[in-house]
Amino acid sequence: MFSRTLWPYGAVLIISMGLLGLVLAGGLAMLQQAGPPAAARQGVLTLDDPQELSRGVLLEGEWEMYWGELLTPDDFAAAAPPRQGGRSVVLPGTWTGLPSPEGKLPGLGYATYRLRVQLPPGTDDRMLLAVRIPPVNSAYRLWVGGTQVASAGTVGTSRETSVSQYTKAMAVFHPRNAELDMVLQIANFSHAKGGLRQPIELGEMSAVHRSEDLAVGFDALLIGSLLIMGLYHLGLFTARRQSWSMFYFGMFCLLFSLRITLLGEVLLVKLFPGLDGELQLTLEYLTAALSLPLFTRFFSNSFPQESSERHTRLFTLLPGAYAVLVIALPSVMFTGTLIVLQLIITVCAMYIIFIAARAARRRRTGARFLLASCLLFFATVISDMLYAHELAVSRDTLSAFGLLFFVFSQSVLLSVKLSRTYVQEEQLTAALTALNSGLHSKVLERSAELEAANGELVRKNEELSRLESSRSRLLSNISHDLGTPLTTIRCYLEAIMDGMVETDEERERYVRLIHGKVLGMDRLIEDLFQLSQLEAGRVVFKFRPIPVDRLAGLLFGRYELDTRNSGIGYDLTVDRMGEAAGRAEYAEVEADLERLHQVFGNLIFNAMSFMRRGGRIEVSVTEDGREMRCSVRDNGRGIEPKDLPYVFERYYSGRASPGKTSGGLGLSISKEIVEAHGGRIWIEWSEPGEGTLIVFALPIREPVSE
Numbered sequence: 001m002f003s004r005t006l007w008p009y010g011a012v013l014i015i016s017m018g019l020l021g022l023v024l025a026g027g028l029a030m031l032q033q034a035g036p037p038a039a040a041r042q043g044v045l046t047l048d049d050p051q052e053l054s055r056g057v058l059l060e061g062e063w064e065m066y067w068g069e070l071l072t073p074d075d076f077a078a079a080a081p082p083r084q085g086g087r088s089v090v091l092p093g094t095w096t097g098l099p100s101p102e103g104k105l106p107g108l109g110y111a112t113y114r115l116r117v118q119l120p121p122g123t124d125d126r127m128l129l130a131v132r133i134p135p136v137n138s139a140y141r142l143w144v145g146g147t148q149v150a151s152a153g154t155v156g157t158s159r160e161t162s163v164s165q166y167t168k169a170m171a172v173f174h175p176r177n178a179e180l181d182m183v184l185q186i187a188n189f190s191h192a193k194g195g196l197r198q199p200i201e202l203g204e205m206s207a208v209h210r211s212e213d214l215a216v217g218f219d220a221l222l223i224g225s226l227l228i229m230g231l232y233h234l235g236l237f238t239a240r241r242q243s244w245s246m247f248y249f250g251m252f253c254l255l256f257s258l259r260i261t262l263l264g265e266v267l268l269v270k271l272f273p274g275l276d277g278e279l280q281l282t283l284e285y286l287t288a289a290l291s292l293p294l295f296t297r298f299f300s301n302s303f304p305q306e307s308s309e310r311h312t313r314l315f316t317l318l319p320g321a322y323a324v325l326v327i328a329l330p331s332v333m334f335t336g337t338l339i340v341l342q343l344i345i346t347v348c349a350m351y352i353i354f355i356a357a358r359a360a361r362r363r364r365t366g367a368r369f370l371l372a373s374c375l376l377f378f379a380t381v382i383s384d385m386l387y388a389h390e391l392a393v394s395r396d397t398l399s400a401f402g403l404l405f406f407v408f409s410q411s412v413l414l415s416v417k418l419s420r421t422y423v424q425e426e427q428l429t430a431a432l433t434a435l436n437s438g439l440h441s442k443v444l445e446r447s448a449e450l451e452a453a454n455g456e457l458v459r460k461n462e463e464l465s466r467l468e469s470s471r472s473r474l475l476s477n478i479s480h481d482l483g484t485p486l487t488t489i490r491c492y493l494e495a496i497m498d499g500m501v502e503t504d505e506e507r508e509r510y511v512r513l514i515h516g517k518v519l520g521m522d523r524l525i526e527d528l529f530q531l532s533q534l535e536a537g538r539v540v541f542k543f544r545p546i547p548v549d550r551l552a553g554l555l556f557g558r559y560e561l562d563t564r565n566s567g568i569g570y571d572l573t574v575d576r577m578g579e580a581a582g583r584a585e586y587a588e589v590e591a592d593l594e595r596l597h598q599v600f601g602n603l604i605f606n607a608m609s610f611m612r613r614g615g616r617i618e619v620s621v622t623e624d625g626r627e628m629r630c631s632v633r634d635n636g637r638g639i640e641p642k643d644l645p646y647v648f649e650r651y652y653s654g655r656a657s658p659g660k661t662s663g664g665l666g667l668s669i670s671k672e673i674v675e676a677h678g679g680r681i682w683i684e685w686s687e688p689g690e691g692t693l694i695v696f697a698l699p700i701r702e703p704v705s706e
Contacts, residue, residue: 042088046118053120053129056203056211059182062088064114067095067105070155071112073146073183086114093390094137094195107194108332110157110187117180117202130172130208131182134198135266137191138164138277143183145176153277159189164277164331166262167269170212172205190278192336212265219264222400226257229407236414245301252294253407259287260400281331289326289341292319292348299355303367306358315348342385349378366413373409377402489514541592541676545701548586548628549574552621554593555600555630563604567613572621579625588701589628595673599681600630602666603694607634610692627697631684635691644683670696 039045040061047057064086089098096107131149133142139153139162149171156162180202188194201208230253237246261268262284269275293316300307322341326334356374359367380402387398492510501507546554556572563570580587607617611634620631639647648671674681674696681696 040115043086043114044116044118047120050120050122053123053127053203054207056201056207058199059115059117059202060091060199063091063184065089065095066112066114067100068109069112070110070157070185070187071114071183072185073143073181076114076181076183077146089113091196092134092199094193094197096193096195107192107336108159108189109194110155110162110185111194113184113186113196115182115184117182119175119178119180121178123175123178125175125177127175128172128205129175129180130170130203130205132168132170132201132208132212134168134196134200135166136186136196137188137194138162138166139187141185142171143181144171144173145180147173149173153187155185155187156189157187162187162189164188164190165269165275166277166280167266167273168212170208190281190331190335192332192338216265216267219260219267222404223257223260223267225404226253226260226400226407229411230254230257232411233414245298248294248298248301249410252291252298255287255291255294256400256403259284259291262287263400278331281335282326285326285334285341286323288345289319289323292345296348296352299352302370303355303359303364306362306364307355311351315351318344319348338388342388345381345385349381353378365417369409369413373406377406489518539676541595543590543592543677545588546591546593547588548621548623548700550586551589551591551593551596551628552619552630555596556619558597559601559604563608563617566608568608568611569614569616570619571616572619574621576623580623587623587625587628589677589698590701591677591698592673595676599670599673599696600632602670603632603696606666607632607636607692607694610634610636610638612636623700625700627679627699629695629697631693631695633691633693638688638690638692639683639686640688644686647683648681674698 040059040063042062043064045059045061047053065088066086089095091113094107095105095109095111098105131142131144133140133150133152136152139151139155141151141155142149150169152167152169153165154161154163182200184196184200186194186196201211203211230250233246233250233253237243237250240246258268261271262280266280269280296312296315300309300312322337322344325337329337353371353374356367356371360371377399380399384399492514495501496507496510501510552572552574556570560570576583576586604617608615611617616635618631618633620629620633622629622631648667671681677698679696679698681694684693684695686692
């Protein structure tokens with residue numbers, strides 16, 4: 001069972017092998033379309049089976065060759081007896097190096113080939129036959145049955161009179177008799193090797209057309225695939241400029257696609273019919289030389305740790321130098337250096353295979369499959385090399401098949417890499433999102449903690465500010481409020497010490513006065529301290545729920561005896577109104593009973609301080625469903641209107657009744673205590689000589705839901 005890390009490469013191998021199978025199947029069908037070759041003997045080819053023409057016949061075997069002569073069909077027809085002097089040579093093949101009386105034939109020169117084809121019995125002269133002529137080094141003319149049917153370039157007897165052109169052609173004709181006399185003139189003054197490298201195909205027009213369509217279509221497939229792959233890789237390089245391996249591979253594919261247009265069906269000449277033959281040769285050799293450094297750079301950039309920059313530079317400069325040689329020399333010279341180019345290709349291939357093998361040994365991603373496809377590609381390149389030296393019978397574009405397999409393998413591997421990159425990117429994005437979410441939560445958590453700490457710090461600062469303010473006011477109050485009684489005490493003591501108090505009775509009276517002043521100072525100091533504590537928020541309240549009617553009774557009852565002893569009337573009224581009128585029980589308030597006693601006592605004693613005997617204090621406690629109101633009304637002296645805004649401030653002192661004192665902090669303390677309960681206190685009404693009504697209110701306790 002394949003592991004997760006191996007299945008993408010297994011898919012690559014399966015897909016690539018499938019593509020290779022399609023390519024080879026197409027090539028095999030193209031080759032089989034022409035049918036098996038018919039062997040000619042002594043310049044004569046006999047076709048016995050009528051089906052041979054319907055399948056197409058490759059005219060291979062022994063042709064008559066007339067070296068150094070450009071003969072026409074008329075030359076053979078006019079000769080009586082038949083023309084002699086020809087020699088039998090095997091086509092396809094070059095004449096370079098063939099033995100002759102003068103020695104081996106050179107690559108440059110001209111010759112005439114002749115083949116007589118005996119058509120199958122019953123061949124109709126109305127039948128349309130066709131011949132398909134491959135590219136010839138380097139100009140030719142072909143006659144069939146005495147009629148010229150095809151040509152390429154200009155056939156001449158010297159370089160000056162000959163113009164080369166490499167292209168394939170197809171000619172259609174009617175057979176005039178049972179024998180076809182085929183005469184082929186070839187002149188070569190631009191290539192190191194002259195002759196016919198590929199066989200001529202003969203057959204019915206439909207069969208030859210079908211063969212040509214297959215060959216053209218297959219070359220178009222190769223060219224289109226390489227163009228698409230090249231542009232695709234260049235597009236990837238444009239999107240990510242750091243991926244130079246994509247650039248080199250894309251340029252390599254484009255350059256090799258140009259090379260395919262110069263080989264096989266020579267589609268470039270179909271686009272540009274007047275293209276010069278020597279320019280074609282130059283482009284063919286240049287594309288072979290310049291593709292090497294691009295391919296080498298592709299591997300060295302794909303596996304930088306397995307390659308050597310010095311060797312890569314060397315294998316870049318060598319093909320570059322050969323390309324300069326191709327440009328500088330005429331075609332007849334640089335075509336003779338083909339072996340040099342092939343040696344450079346071989347050395348570069350060994351270096352590339354070394355890089356791929358080292359990467360595969362180190363388990364680099366996709367290196368093993370890249371090595372396998374690379375080996376297959378170079379095997380087809382070697383086949384093309386052998387074909388160039390007439391050591392193998394194959395197409396001259398077999399390397400394109402291997403390259404196509406390599407390109408598809410590389411593309412599928414690239415897709416696997418990109419898909420893995422996308423998966424990793426998605427995983428990293430998910431992890432980063434989770435991390436950001438966690439960080440966001442942590443930031444919110446830390447922010448909340450900081451806000452809480454900041455709030456606590458602000459509260460502490462406010463508390464410290466209140467404490468400092470309270471301390472300052474306390475010191476100021478002590479110095480202010482103790483100054484007067486201390487001065488009085490000092491005066492009394494100085495009077496006693498100076499002997500101004502003569503009798504014991506006066507001395508006792510002075511001592512009592514001093515004692516009273518000391519007690520007043522003690523109460524004043526206690527009130528100042530308590531008020532400072534309340535303002536600073538340092539007093540701890542003991543809240544508990546108390547029904548309104550019970551709270552009223554407790555507050556009223558504590559001061560009943562004090563008022564009676566002072567000769568002051570004292571009444572209490574407890575009632576419900578508003579929303580509370582229909583309820584059977586009174587609501588509760590959250591209260592600190594002792595602190596409320598202090599408030600209520602301050603109000604009662606403050607009212608008594610401004611009343612004479614026979615006065616009256618009326619206490620009213622009401623509940624309306626929202627708050628409890630406690631009203632204390634007296635019929636004393638009242639408060640002047642100008643003093644009303646300052647009643648609850650420190651040191652306010654109205655004019656007390658004779659013999660009674662009024663402190664200046666009681667109402668201030670009461671106000672602080674009531675506000676600490678969430679309530680409020682105010683002067684409801686006051687008229688000089690009529691009396692005063694003071695009210696404080698506390699919120700009703702919300703019932704607890706079960």
